[in-house]
Amino acid sequence: MPHAHSHDHAHHAHAHSHGPATPHPAQAAPWSILRMTVSARLAAALAVSVALWAVVLVAMR
Secondary structure: OOOOOOOOOOOOOOOOOOOOOOOOOOOOOOOOHHHOOHHHHHHHHHHHHHHHHHHHHHHHO
16 A cells, blocks of 8 residues: 655754754853852852752751
8 A cells, every 4th residue: 555645854954054073153151150250169169068058958857
C-alpha cells in the first residue's frame, strides 16, 4: 500500500546562521563575576555561604 503523503522535511529549518565548525560570536554579558572587585566577590561568597548554611540548618530542624 503506497503512502499518499510526501515526506518533505523542508519545514525543519535551523535558526543558526553560522557553520557547524564556527563558534558562536561573543556576546556582552550583563553581569560578570570577573568584573567585580575582590571585596564584592568576598561579600557575594559570604552571602551564598550564609544562604546555604541557612538551608542546612532549616533542613536539620
